[in-house]
Amino acid sequence: MANPTGIGASVRRREDARFLTGRGTYTDDINRPGQTHAVFVRSPYAHARITGIDAAEAMRAPGVIAVLTGADMEADKVGSLPCGWQIHSKDGSPMKEPPHFPIARDRARYVGDAVAVVIAETREQAKDAAELVMVDYEELPAAVTSLKALEGGAPLVHDDVGGNLCFDWHLGDAAAVDAAFSQAAHVAKLDLVNQRLVPNAMEPRAALGEYDRATGEHTLTTTSQNPHVIRLLMGAFVLGIPEHKLRVVAPDVGGGFGSKIFHYGEEAVVTWAAKKVGRPVKWTAERSESFLTDAHGRDHVSHAELAMDKDGNFLALRVATIANMGAYLSTFAPSIPTYLYATLLAGQYKTPAIYAEVKAVFTNTVPVDAYRGAGRPEACYLIERLVEVAAAETGIDKAELRRRNFVPASAMPYQTPVALQYDTGDFAKNLDIALPLVDYDGFAARKAESARRGKLRGIGFATYIEACGIAPSNVAGALGARAGLYESAEVRFHPTGSVTVFTGSHSHGQGHETTFAQLVSERFGVPIENVEIVHGDTSKIPFGMGTYGSRSLAVGGSAIVKAMDKVERKAKKIAAHMLEAAEADIEVKDGRFVVAGTDKALTIGDIALQAYVPHNFPLDELEPGLDEQAFYDPKNFTYPNGCHVCEVEIDPDTGVVQVVNFAAVDDFGRVINPLIVEGQVHGGLVQGIGQALYENCVYDEDSGQLITGSYMDYCMPRADDVPSFTVRYHEDQPCTHNPLGVKGCGEAGTIGASAAVMNAVVHALSEYGVTHLDMPATPERVWQAIRRHTPAQAAE
Template sequence: MANPNGIGASVRRREDARFLTGRGSYTDDFKRPSMTHAVFVRSPHAHARVAGIDATEALAAPGVVAVLTGADMAADNVGSLPCGWQIHSKDGSPMKEPPHYPLARDRVRYVGDAVAMVIAESRDAARDAAELVMVDYEELPAVASSTAASDASAALVHDDAPGNLCYDWHLGDKAAVDAAFAQAAHVATIDLVNNRLVPNAMEPRSALGEFDAATGEYTLTTTSQNPHVIRLLMGAFVLGIPEHKLRVVAPDVGGGFGSKIFHYGEEASVTWAARKVGRPVKWTADRSESFLTDAHGRDHVSHAELAMDRDGNFLALRVSTLANLGAYLSTFAPSIPTYLYATLLAGQYKTPAIYAEVKAVFTNTAPVDAYRGAGRPEACYLIERLVDVAAGVVGLDKAEIRRRNFIPAAAMPYQTPVALQYDTGDFAKNLDMALPMVDYAGFPARKAAARARGKLRGIGFATYIEACGIAPSNVAGALGARAGLYECAEVRFHPTGSVTVFTGAHSHGQGHETTFAQLVADRFGIPIENVEIVHGDTSRIPFGMGTYGSRSLAVGGSALVKAMDKVERKAKKIAAHMLEAAETDIEVKDGRFTVAGTDKALGIGDIALQAYVPHNFPLDELEPGLDEQAFYDPKNFTYPNGCHVCEVEIDPETGVTQVVAFTAVDDFGRVINPLIVEGQVHGGIVQGIGQALFENCVYDESGQLITGSYMDYCMPRADDVPSFTVAYHEDQPCTHNPLGVKGCGEAGTIGASAAVMNAVMDALSDHGITHLDMPATPEKVWRAIQAATPAMAAE
C-alpha cells in the first residue's frame, strides 16, 4: 500500500505550525549573555573620498562599547569580500575585480556603503551614537546608470576599471547570425529595459557574531541561503579562520529570493568584532538599510533583432545587452548576465543561430546580483516581447508564431546554439493545454465587451524555459564558477526506526521539512512524522551548497536519494541475515523487506534496531549502525518550462491596469507535493506581476536612491492579483536525476513579467502604442495613451 504522505501527496507543510503561530526561530530572535548591538555608519554620498573619521563623541556616548573602522580591519588583515564567479572578456582577458572591503577604507562608492561600525549595549544606544560619528567626505562625481557609466567622459567608479567596464563578453556564432540576417525576409527589432528591483524579503538581513576565547571558535548566525558557502568565503578569504574553528548557522529564514545567497560585509564585520570586543555582536537591518544595501536585481538595457523567413520561421537572433553590476562585484554577480542569461536566449524555439554580446559595467549604486530567476527572467522577457513584435511584423497570430517555431518534442535531446542541451520538453503541449483553459477563441468577444464598457483588454503569452540546478561542477568550473555545485545529504536511522536527514540544501520558505520527509516516508514506508529534516548548520551537516536556482529537489533531493540507496543496500544485507535468505532474494516494497515468493518480511524499524543492537549481526561483513551519506553532482541542468497566459483590462481614463486572469501551464517533471508546487508558482507569478506593473528601483543622477521605502517603491498587494489557474503535466520527467524532477521555485517569476507586458501591449495596440518599458504604472500608461490619442485623431 502506498504511503499516503509519500510522493505525489498534497501534504500540508509541517513547518507552518511554528511559522503561523510565531514560534519560528529567526536570527534576530537569538539573545546571548552580554550581547552587544551594532549599527553601521553609512555613506550619504554615492561617491566620495573618506578623508577622516572622528569617533570621539560617539565613544563618549552612553552604552557605547567600541567604534570600529576600515582602518581597524586593515590592521587586522581583514580581506576583501570575494567574488564566486569569474568571467573573461571576448579577448580572453579576465574581468575587472576591484576589492570590496566590509568597511570602506579610502572611498565610498554608493549610498549605503558602510564606513564605520558602532557597537553598544543596546540597539538604540548604537543608533544614537552612530549619528555622532563625524566622517569627512570629499564628494566625487558619480554615475548612477549603466548608460551613464558607459559614456567616454564618465567618472570612474574604480580607477583600475577603465570605462567602468567589468567585462565585454560574448556567446554564439556571429558569422552565422550575420549571414542569416543578410538572407532574412523579415526582421523584428526591439529595445527594452529590464527594470531594477529591490528583493524585499519578509525578514530583513541579520547577523550575530560570537567568539569563544577558551576554544578559539567563532559562530556566525545569519540570514543565509547557503551557510557552508558563507563559512568558506568568510573564513578562507576575509577573516582567515580555519573551517573547523568557524560555525555558520542559518536558522529559520524569512524569504530570500536570491538576496540572501551572497556573503555580505555585515556578516564578516560582526564575526570579527565579536573577538575584538570580547562579546557577542548582533546586527539587524531596518527596512531602509535593506533598500540601500541588499543586492538588487535585473537592470539590463538591451537591443535585440530577430531574423525570419517569409513564413515567420526564425533564422537568427542577435542580442546586445548592457548590464549594471553596481559599485562592487557581489558573490555571483558576473554570472547572471552571462551564463544564466545568454545561454537561455534560445528559449523554446529552434532558432538556428544566436549571437549575444554582454557588457557589464560598474556604477555608483548598490551591487546587483541574483534575484528570483536570476538571468532567466531577463532572457524570457527579451525573447517573448520580441516574438510578439515578430508576430506583428509577419502578420501571424501570437500563438501560431510560437507553435510554428517550437522545438518539437521528437527533437529532444536538443542542442541549442548557446551552449545548453535540453534533455526533455513538449512545448507544444503546454500551449495546447493553455489555449482552451484561457478560452483563447472567445477572447475577441471579451475584448469587444470591454471596449463597450470603455476599457482596453489585452491577452499576452510567455512560453518560457529555464535552466536549474547549475551543473555539473566541471562544466561550471570551466565557465568561471569558483566552487563546486553538487549537494550532500545524510540519512541516519535511529534504533527505534525514526530518521534524521541532514541536507546541505537550505529552506527559507520552500517547504523542505515536508517534501524531503515525503521522499523518505515514501521510500521506507514510515510515517512522515517520524522523519526529521536538519539543515542550515555547518556543525551538523557534512557539507552543502545551499538553495538557489530551483536546485533543492533536483540536486539536494537527488543526494538524498543516493544516501537512501546506500541505506537500502545495507538494510537488505541485514534483512537477508535476519530472514536467513540470500541478499538477492530480498525485495523492497512500501518499506517492507520481503523474501521473494514468501510471506517472510521485516519493516525498516526492525532492521534499524538490529543494526544498533547487533546481538545477531554479521559483524565480519557489516559495521553496526544504519547511517549513510552521499554527494550528488548533476550531469546537466534541469529544464522546467511552460506557457503562461495573462489577460488584462486597462482603464484609459486613469491608466490603471487590472490583471483579470492569469493561467500557468508548467512542466516541472515529476511533482513531489502538488500543494507546495502550486504555492511556489503562485508566489512567483506575484513577483513577476510586481515587476511588470509596480516595482521599480530608481536612482537619481547623483546616485541617491529615490525609491528607498515602501512610500516610493510599490509592491503588489492581494487585491492587485486575481486567483490564478495553474496546471502541469508530468510526462516529460528529467532524464538525468533519480527523481525526474526539474524545479519549480522560479518558474512563475520567469514567465509572468513577459506575459503581463505582452497583454498590456496587446491592449494598448488599440491606440497604436507599440512599446512601453516595465513597470507599466498608471502614470506611464496614461501618458502613453494621451500622447497617442491626438495622433489617432489626426489619422
C-alpha cells in the same frame, strides 16, 4: 496502495505550524549572554572620498563599547569580500575585480556603503552614537546609470577600471547570425529595459557573531541561503579563519529570493568584532537599511533583433545587453547576465543561430546579483517581447508563431546554439493545454464587451524555459564558477526507526522539511512525523552549496536518494540475515523488506534496531549502525518550462491595468508535493506581476540618491492586485538524468509572468499604436502612452 505522505501526495507543510504560531527561530530571535549591538555608519553620498573619521564624541556616548573603521580592519589584515564567479572578456582578458572591503577604507561608492560600525550595549545606544560619528567626506561625481557610466569622460567608480567596464563578453556565432540576417525576409527589432528591483524578503538581513576564547572558535548566525558557502568565503578569503574553527548557522530564514545567497560585509564585521570586543555582536537591518544595502536584481538595457523567413520561421537572434553590476562585484554577480542569461536566449525555439554580447558596468549604486530567476526572467522577457513584436508586424497569430518555431518534442535531446542541451520537453503541449484554459478563441467577444464599458483588453503569452541545478561541477568550473555545485546528504536511522536527514540545501520558505521527508516516507514507509530534516548548520552537515536556482530537490533531493540507496543496500543485507534468505530475494514493497514470493517481511524499524543492537547481525560482513552519506553532482542542468497566458483590462482614463485572468501551464518533471508546487508557482507569478506593473528601483541620475528607499515610494503587489490563478502541470516529460525525474519549480512563475503581462498590456494598447512599453506599466506610464497616441493616429 499509495503512501498518503509519500511522493505525489499534497501534504501540508509541517514547518508552518511553528511559523504561524510564532514559534520559529530567526536570527533576530537569538540573544546571547553579554550580547552587544552593532549599528553601521553609512555614506550619505553615492561617491565620496573619506578624508577623516572622528569617533571621539561617539565613544563618550552612553553604552558605547567601540567604534571600528575600515582602518581597524586593515590593521587586522581583514581581506576583501570575494567574487565567486570569473568571467573573461571577448579578448580573453579576465574581468575587472576591484576590492570590496566589508567597511570602506578610502572611498564610499554608493549611498549606504558602510564607513564605520558602532558597538554598544543596546541597539538604541548604538543608533544614537552612530549619529555622533563625524565623517569628513569629499564628495565626488557619481556614475549612476549603466549607459552614462559607459560614456566617455564619465566618473570612474574605481580608478583602475577604465571606462567602468567590468567585462565585455559574448556567446554564439556572430558570422552565422550575420549570414542569416542577410537572407531574412523580415527583421523584428526591440529596445527594452529590464528595470532594477529590490528583493524585499519578509525578514531583513541579520547577523550575530560570537567568539569562544577557550576554544578559539568563531560562530556566525546569519540569514543565509547557503551557510557553507559563507563559511568558505569568509573564513578563507576575508578573516583567515580555518574552517574547523568557524561555524556558520542559518536558522529559520524568512524569505530570500536570491538576496541572501551572497556573503555580505556585515557578516564579516560582526564575526571579526566579536573577537575584538570579547563579546557577542548582533546586527539586524531595518527595512530602510535593506533597501539601501541588500543586493538588487535585474537592471539590463538591451537591443534585440530577430530574423525570420517569409513564413515566419526564426532564422537568427542578435542581442546586445548592458548589465549594471553596481559599485562592487557581489558573490555571483558576473554569472547572472552571462551564463544564466545568454544561454537561455534560445528559449523554446529552434532558432538556428544566436549571438549575444554583454557589457557589465560598474556604477555608484548597490551591487546587483541574483534575484528570483537570476538571468532567466531577463532572457524570457527579451525573447517573448520580441516574438510578440514579430507576430504583430507579420500579422501571424501570436500562438501560431510560437507553435511554428517550437523545438519539437521529437527533437529532444536538443542542442541549442548557446551552449545548453535540453534533455526533455514538449513545448507545444504546454500551449495546447493553456489555450482552452483562457478561452483563447473567445477573446474577441470579451474584448468587445470591455469596449462597451469603455475599457481596453489585451491578451499576452510567454513561453519560458529555465536552466536549474547548475552543473556538473567541472562544466561550471570551466565557465568560471569558483566552487563546486554538487550537494550532500546524510540519512541516519535511529534504533527505534525514526530518521534524521542532514541536507546541504537550505529552506527559506520552500517547504523542504515536508518535501524531503516525503522522499523518506515513500522509500521506507516511515511515518512522515518520524522524519527530521536538519539543515543550515555547518557543524552538523558534511558540506552543502545551499538553495538557489531551483536546485534543492533536483540536486539536494537526489543526494538524499543516493544516501537512501546506500541505506537500502545495507538494510537488505541485514534483512536477509534476519530472515534467513538470500540477499537477492529481498524486495522493498510498500516500505517493508520482503522475501520475494513469501509473506516474510521486516519493517525498517526492525532492521534499524538490529543494526544498533546487533545480537543477530552479520558482523563479519557489516559494521553496526544504519547511517549513510552521499554527494550528488548532476550531469546536466534541469529544464523546467511552460506557457503562461495573461489577460488584462485597462481603463484608458486612468491608465490603471487590472490583471483579470492568468493561466500557467508548467512542466516541472515529476512532482513530489502538488500543494507546495502550486504555492511556489503562485508566489512566483505575483513577483513577476509585481515587476511588470508595480516595482521599480530608481536612483537620482545626478546625485545617486535612492529615490525609492521605502514602501512609500517602492510599490509592491497586494492580494487584491492579482486574480485567482489557473495552474496546471504535466509530468510526462521527467528529467532524464536525476533519480527523481524532477526539474524544479521555485522560480518558474517569476520567469514567465512579467513577459505575459507586458505582452497583454501592449496588446491592449495596440489600438492606440503603442508597440512597446517598458516595465513597470504603472498608471502614469500607461496613461502617458495613450495620450501620446490616438486611435485615429493608429488607423493612419
